[in-house]
Amino acid sequence: MTLIEPRWQAGLAALAAGTPGAAVELLREAAAAGEGGGFAALNLGLALEQLGRLEEAAAALEEAAAALPDHPEPWFRLGTIAGLRGEGARAETLLRAALDRAPGHVTALAALAALAEEAGRMPEAAALIARARAADPEEPELDFAEARLALRRGALDAAIERTEAVLARRPAHLEAAALWAEALRARDGEAVAAVTIAAREAADPLGANWALAAARLHAMAGRAAEALAELHAADALAPEDAAITAALGMALADIGDRSTAEQVLRAAIALRPNQFELRNRLATLLYRCHRYAEMDRILEEAIAAFGPEPTLRLNRALALNALGRQREALDLADETMARPGAGLRGDITRISLLAYHPEEGTGAALRAQAARIGAHLGPAPPAPARPRDPDRRLRVGLLSGGLGQHPVGWLTLAGLEALPAAEFELAAYSLKPREDWLGARYKALCATWRDMALAEDRAIAEMIRADGCDILLDLGGFGDCGRPGVMQQRPTPVQIKWVGSQFSTTGIPACDWMLTDRWETPAGFEPLYSERLLRLPDGYLCYLPAPYAPAVGKLPALARGHVTFGCFNNLSKVTPVVLRVWAEILAALPAARLVLRNHALAEAATREGLAARLAALGVAPGRVEMHGGVAHEALLAAYGEVDIALDPFPYTGGLTVCEALWMGVPVVALTGDSFCGRHALSHLCNVGLADWAVADARGYVARALAAAADLAGLAALRAGLRGRVAASPLVDAPRFGVALGAALRFAWRDWCATPAP
Numbered sequence: 001m002t003l004i005e006p007r008w009q010a011g012l013a014a015l016a017a018g019t020p021g022a023a024v025e026l027l028r029e030a031a032a033a034g035e036g037g038g039f040a041a042l043n044l045g046l047a048l049e050q051l052g053r054l055e056e057a058a059a060a061l062e063e064a065a066a067a068l069p070d071h072p073e074p075w076f077r078l079g080t081i082a083g084l085r086g087e088g089a090r091a092e093t094l095l096r097a098a099l100d101r102a103p104g105h106v107t108a109l110a111a112l113a114a115l116a117e118e119a120g121r122m123p124e125a126a127a128l129i130a131r132a133r134a135a136d137p138e139e140p141e142l143d144f145a146e147a148r149l150a151l152r153r154g155a156l157d158a159a160i161e162r163t164e165a166v167l168a169r170r171p172a173h174l175e176a177a178a179l180w181a182e183a184l185r186a187r188d189g190e191a192v193a194a195v196t197i198a199a200r201e202a203a204d205p206l207g208a209n210w211a212l213a214a215a216r217l218h219a220m221a222g223r224a225a226e227a228l229a230e231l232h233a234a235d236a237l238a239p240e241d242a243a244i245t246a247a248l249g250m251a252l253a254d255i256g257d258r259s260t261a262e263q264v265l266r267a268a269i270a271l272r273p274n275q276f277e278l279r280n281r282l283a284t285l286l287y288r289c290h291r292y293a294e295m296d297r298i299l300e301e302a303i304a305a306f307g308p309e310p311t312l313r314l315n316r317a318l319a320l321n322a323l324g325r326q327r328e329a330l331d332l333a334d335e336t337m338a339r340p341g342a343g344l345r346g347d348i349t350r351i352s353l354l355a356y357h358p359e360e361g362t363g364a365a366l367r368a369q370a371a372r373i374g375a376h377l378g379p380a381p382p383a384p385a386r387p388r389d390p391d392r393r394l395r396v397g398l399l400s401g402g403l404g405q406h407p408v409g410w411l412t413l414a415g416l417e418a419l420p421a422a423e424f425e426l427a428a429y430s431l432k433p434r435e436d437w438l439g440a441r442y443k444a445l446c447a448t449w450r451d452m453a454l455a456e457d458r459a460i461a462e463m464i465r466a467d468g469c470d471i472l473l474d475l476g477g478f479g480d481c482g483r484p485g486v487m488q489q490r491p492t493p494v495q496i497k498w499v500g501s502q503f504s505t506t507g508i509p510a511c512d513w514m515l516t517d518r519w520e521t522p523a524g525f526e527p528l529y530s531e532r533l534l535r536l537p538d539g540y541l542c543y544l545p546a547p548y549a550p551a552v553g554k555l556p557a558l559a560r561g562h563v564t565f566g567c568f569n570n571l572s573k574v575t576p577v578v579l580r581v582w583a584e585i586l587a588a589l590p591a592a593r594l595v596l597r598n599h600a601l602a603e604a605a606t607r608e609g610l611a612a613r614l615a616a617l618g619v620a621p622g623r624v625e626m627h628g629g630v631a632h633e634a635l636l637a638a639y640g641e642v643d644i645a646l647d648p649f650p651y652t653g654g655l656t657v658c659e660a661l662w663m664g665v666p667v668v669a670l671t672g673d674s675f676c677g678r679h680a681l682s683h684l685c686n687v688g689l690a691d692w693a694v695a696d697a698r699g700y701v702a703r704a705l706a707a708a709a710d711l712a713g714l715a716a717l718r719a720g721l722r723g724r725v726a727a728s729p730l731v732d733a734p735r736f737g738v739a740l741g742a743a744l745r746f747a748w749r750d751w752c753a754t755p756a757p
Contacts, residue, residue, distance in 0.1 A: 008035040012043060020047035031063065038067025042074055052273030054081050054306045072102035079111065084276060085307045088115055089340060104135035110145055122153050140169050144176055151183050159183035174243055177209035178216045185217055192217050208238035212247065219454055224255050224433075242272035246281070253285045254453075261285055276306045283315055288480075290599035290629065292322040292571075293606045310341040314349045323606060324571040324579075324613075326356045344376040348478050355503040355676050358575035361650045363504070363528040363673040370507025370530055373484075380510035382757055383493040384465050390749040397427045397469035397492060399460070400500055401453070401481025403442040404434025405632065407655040408475050408500045413438060415542035417445055418737025424744065427467050429460055431481045457485035464491035471744055474511070477501030484508055494747050497531060499541055503651065503676035505529040513747055516540050519682040520675055528673070534743050538729035539686040542736035543658040545725075548633045552664035552722050553640045555715040562591035563708040566642030566665070568635065569656050571600045571610070573648035581697050582646060583617035585704045592708065595625045595642060597635065602628025639663035643714060644707050649700075652680035661687060661725050664718040668704045669693045687728040 011026035027044035030036055036043075042064035048057035058081050065074035079094030092115055098108040109132035116125040129145050136142075147162035163180035166173050177195070185191040195213050215230035231248040238244055245268040252261035265282045272278060279302040286295035299316040306312060313336040321329035330353050337346045351369040355361050398416075402408030416426065427448035433439075443449055448467055452460045460483065464472060472492040476482030479501030487495050488510045496513040497506055505514065507530050514521070514531040517540040521533050557563045565585070567574070574596075586592055600606045607626045614624055630638070636659060639645075645660040647653045647669040653660075657667050657680045669680035671693050681693040694700050707714055729735055 007033070008040050011040065011047075015043055015047050020050040023047040024051070031060070038064050038071070041067060042071075042077070045074070045077055049077065049081060049274055052269075052275075052305050054085060054274065055304065057081055058307075070101055072098040072105050072108065075101065076105060076108045076111075079108070083111065083115065084274060085309045087307075087309075087341065088119065091115060106132045106136045106139055106142075109135065110141065113145060113149070117149055117152060122149065125149055140166060140173075143169070144173065144179070147176070147179055147183070151179060151186070156183050156187040160187070172207045172209060174209045174212060174238075174241065177207070177213040181213040181217050206237060208234040208241060208244060211237060212244060215247070215251070219251070224251070224454070227251055228255060240271065242268050242275070242278075245271060246275070246278050249278075250281055253281065253288075258285060258289050262289075273305075276302055276309055276312060280311055280315060283312075283319070287315075287319065287322070290322075291603050292319050292600050293603050293609070295319040296323065308336070308339060310336050310339070310343075310346060314342065314346060317349060317353060321353050321356055322570070322572045322600060323609065324574045324576075326353070326358060326572070326575050329353050330357050330360065344373065347372045347376060348484070351504065351507075352478050352501075355674060356572050356575065356651045358577040358650065361672070361674060361677070363525070363675075363677070366504035366674055367507075367528045367530070370505045372507070374507040374509050374530060377488050377507075377509055380488070381490045383490055383751070386468075386470055386493050388752040388756070390745075390752040393423055393425060394470040394744065394748055395425050395427055395447075395468055396744065397429060397464050397467070397472045398446070398475060399429045399431070399464075399472060399483060399486055400475030401430070401432035402434075402475060402500055403428055403430050404439030405436045406434065406438075409434075409438045409442070410544050410546075410655055411499045411541040411658070412475065413441060413445075414544040414731070414733040415736040415740050417441070418542075418733040418740075419744075420737065420741045423741055427464075427469055429464060429486075431476065431483060453481075457483055458489065460486045461489035461491040470494065471496065471748060473498050473515075475500035477503070477506060487511055493751050494744075496534065496744075496747065499654075504674050505531060512751075514675075515743065516675070517682055519685045520678045525673070534747060536736075536739045536743055538732075538736070538739065539682050541654075542733055542740075543655075543662075543683075543731050544733075545658075545662045545731060546632060546636060548636075549662060550633070550637045550640065552718065555643055555711065555718050556641055557643045557708075557711050558715060562593065563589060563643045563711075564593045564595060564641060565644050565646050565704070566595040566597070566639070566660075567646050567648060568597045568638070568660075569648050569653050570598050571606070573651045573653070575648065575650070576613070577697070578648045579613060580617060581700055583614065583619050584701050585646070586619055586623055588701070588705055589708055593623055593625065594619075594646075595627070595638075597627045597630070597638060599629035601626045635659075636663055639665050643718075644668060644704060646704065647680045649677065650674060651676045652678070654679045654683075657683045658730065661689075661730075662722055664721045666692055666707065666714070666717055666721065668700060668707065670697065670700045671695060683730060686730040687725050 007026050007030040011023045011030055014023035024047050027040050027047060031040040031044055041060050045057045045061035045064060048060060061074045061078045068074060075094050075098035079091045082091035082094055095108045095112045098105050109128050113125040113128035126149060129142060133142050143162050143166040147159045150159035150162060160183045163176045166176040181191050181195050184194055192214055211230045211234035215227045218227035228251050231251050234244045235248050245264060249261050249264035249268050252264060262285055269278045279298060283295045283298045296319040299312055302312050313332060317329040317332040333350045333353055336342050354366055354369055400408050426446045428446040429450050429452050431453050450463055469492045471494040474487050474497050477500055482501055488508055490510045495511050496515055497511050498515040511531050513534040514529055515534050517536050520540055611621055639660060642665050645665045645667040647667050649670040650672045652669055660667050671678055671681045684690055684693050694703050
C-alpha cells in the first residue's frame with residue numbers, strides 16, 4: 001500500500017475542513033511534486049473553484065483529466081465550471097464526457113438536466129432525471145429537480161407533491177419550501193397563509209427556508225417591504241447561508257438601501273466566491289450609485305476569475321462607456337458577441353453603446369443593429385381584439401420606470417396632463433416606485449395605477465391586455481428599467497415609442513410608431529426607422545420647468561472677465577472627440593474655464609482619469625472644475641456660474657438642454673443623423689435658437705468662440721432667455737396636449753381602418 005504524502009494529506013484535510021484557501025498551496029506543491037497520482041491536481045481544482053478562481057481551477061482540472069483519463073470527476077468539474085461561466089454548450093460536452101466514463105454519475109446527469117431545462121428542452125431534462133433516478137433511487141436532490149421541472153412544465157400538483165417529498169426527508173431544505181410555495185401560489189393564488197401554517201407544523205418551524213419561501217411570495221406579489229422583513233428573519237436564522245445573504249443583498253438593492261446592500265453583497269461574495277452572479281449584482285449596484293470606476297474594477301476581477309462570461313463582459317462594457325471610454329466599451333461588446341452566449345442581451349447592450357460611439361453611432365448603424373434585435377424577437381403577434389370605433393374614448397397605457405422625478409417625468413408629465421380628458425384615459429404600469437411630488441402628480445393623473453416592478457414581462461403584458469388598453473406608450477426602451485419584451489407581446493393594438501431611452505429606432509417588430517417631430521426626423525429619414533414616424537407639429541416632448549428653479553442671474557463673464565463654459569451631462573456622452581473639441585476651444589481662449597458636473601465625478605478615480613485625458617490634450621488641470629452630483633435645485637442653481645453650455649455629441653443632451661435654456665444659458669450643439677444626435681437641435685429650434693446647432697466640429701468651435709467674443713449679446717440673450725422659453729412650444733402644455741391627442745387619434749384611426757385578421 002502506498003502511503004499518502006504529507007502535503008497531499010494536509011491539503012485534503014484543509015479542503016475537508018472547509019478552508020480551501022489553506023488547501024491551495026499544499027495541493028499545488030503536491031501536484032507539482034507528482035503526489036496523489038492526479039488526485040492532487042483534481043482537489044486543487046476543487047479548492048480553486050470554491051474560491052471563485054475559475055480560470056486557475058480549470059487549468060488544474062485539465063491537468064487532472066490528463067493524469068486520470070478514465071476518471072469522470074475532472075470532466076464533471078470542468079463541466080460545472082463551464083456552466084458557472086455561462087458556456088452552456090461546452091458544459092454539456094464536458095458533462096457528457098464524464099458520463100462516457102461513468103454512465104451512472106448522478107450529479108452529472110442532474111447537471112445536464114438543469115442545462116436542458118434552462119434551454120427549454122423539457123422532455124430531455126425529464127429523461128436525464130429519470131436516468132439519474134434509476135442510478136440512485138434514494139438521491140433526495142432528484143426529488144427537488146423533478147419538482148422544479150414540473151413547475152416549469154406547469155404540472156403544479158406534481159411540483160407540490162415532489163417538494164413535499166423533499167421536505168419530508170430534508171425539512172430544512174432551503175429551496176424546497178420556496179418552490180413549494182411558488183407552485184401553490186401558481187395553482188391556488190395567494191399562498192402566504194399556507195406557508196405560515198406549514199412552517200408552524202414543520203419539524204423545524206424556525207427554519208430559514210420558510211422565511212425565504214414567504215419572502216419569495218411577497219416579492220412575487222410586489223410587496224417589497226414584507227419580502228425584506230422575511231429575508232431579514234431568514235438571515236438571522238441562518239447567517240452563514242450564502243443564498244439567503246445574497247437574496248437579502250439583492251432585495252436591499254431593489255428598495256434603494258444601497259449602502260447596506262453593498263455590505264451584504266460583499267459578505268455574500270465572501271461566503272460564495274464561485275458565484276459570478278453575486279459579483280455581477282454588486283457591479284450593478286455600483287452602477288446605480290454612479291461608482292463606475294469601482295464597478296469596472298469589480299468586473300475586471302470577476303472576468304479574471306470566471307473567464308469570458310458574457311454577462312460580466314457586457315456589463316463591463318457599460319461601465320467603460322459610463323466612464324467616457326466609448327471605443328473600448330464597444331470593442332469589448334463586439335468581442336463578447338463574437339463568442340457564443342451573448343444572444344439578445346448582447347445585441348441590446350450593443351445598440352445602447354453604439355449610440356454614444358464617436359464614429360460609429362450613426363443612424364444607419366443603429367438601424368442595422370436594431371434589425372438584429374428584431375430578428376431575435378421574431379414577428380409581432382396579432383393585436384388583441386378591441387372595438388374598432390375611430391372616435392371612442394381611448395385608454396392609453398404608460399409603461400415606464402420614470403414616472404416621477406426623472407427625465408421621463410420632466411419631459412412628459414405636463415403634456416400628458418394636458419391631453420383632452422374627454423378623449424383619453426391613462427393607465428400607468430410603473431416599473432420603479434418613485435415616491436416624490438412628480439410621482440404623486442402622475443398617480444393623480446392616471447385612472448389606473450399598477451406597480452409592476454417585480455412582475456415578469458408576460459405578467460405585465462397580460463395586465464395591460466386585461467385592463468383594456470388601446471394604445472401603449474413605451475417610456476423605457478432599452479434603458480434602465482426598460483421592458484421591451486412587454487411591447488413585443490403586443491398587449492395593445494397600437495404601440496408607440498416615446499421619451500425614455502429614445503435614442504434610435506428600436507427594431508421591435510411590435511412597435512408601430514416613433515413619436516417624433518420634423519427636426520428629429522426630417523423627411524427622408526424614414527429608412528433609419530423600423531417604426532412609422534408619428535410627427536408632432538412642434539417638438540416631440542413638453543418640458544416641465546422645476547417650480548423651485550432659481551431666478552436667472554447676470555452673465556458671470558461680466559464680473560469675472562472671462563467666459564465659463566459648462567456641461568452637466570453624463571460622462572457616457574463625453575467622447576474623446578468631444579474632449580478634443582473642448583480642448584481646442586480652451587486653447588483659443590486662454591482665460592476661459594470649463595465646469596463639469598455629473599454623479600460619476602464624485603468618484604476620485606473617475607476624476608483622475610478624466611483629468612489625465614484632458615492633460616494629454618493640453619488642458620491644464622486648473623482650467624477645468626469637476627463636481628459630483630447634487631440635489632436638483634442645486635444643480636439648476638449651478639447654471640448661474642455658467643455663461644455658455646457645451647453640449648456633447650453624438651448623443652446630445654435632452655433634459656440638460658431644456659434646463660440650461662430655462663436657466664438662461666444658451667447651448668452650443670452639434671447635429672447628427674441619429675435620434676439622440678438631434679435632441680438638442682429639436683429643443684433649440686423649438687425656442688427659436690436654431691443657429692446654436694451646427695453641422696460639424698469646426699462649426700461647433702466657431703460657434704462657441706463667436707458667442708464668447710460677444711459678451712454684450714450673450715448678456716442680452718441670457719436676460720431674456722427664460723421668457724423666450726416660457727413663450728415657446730417647448731413648455732406650452734395645452735398646445736402640446738392638443739397635438740399629442742391628435743397624433744394618438746391619428747394612429748388609432750389608422751389601426752381601425754386596417755382590416756381585422
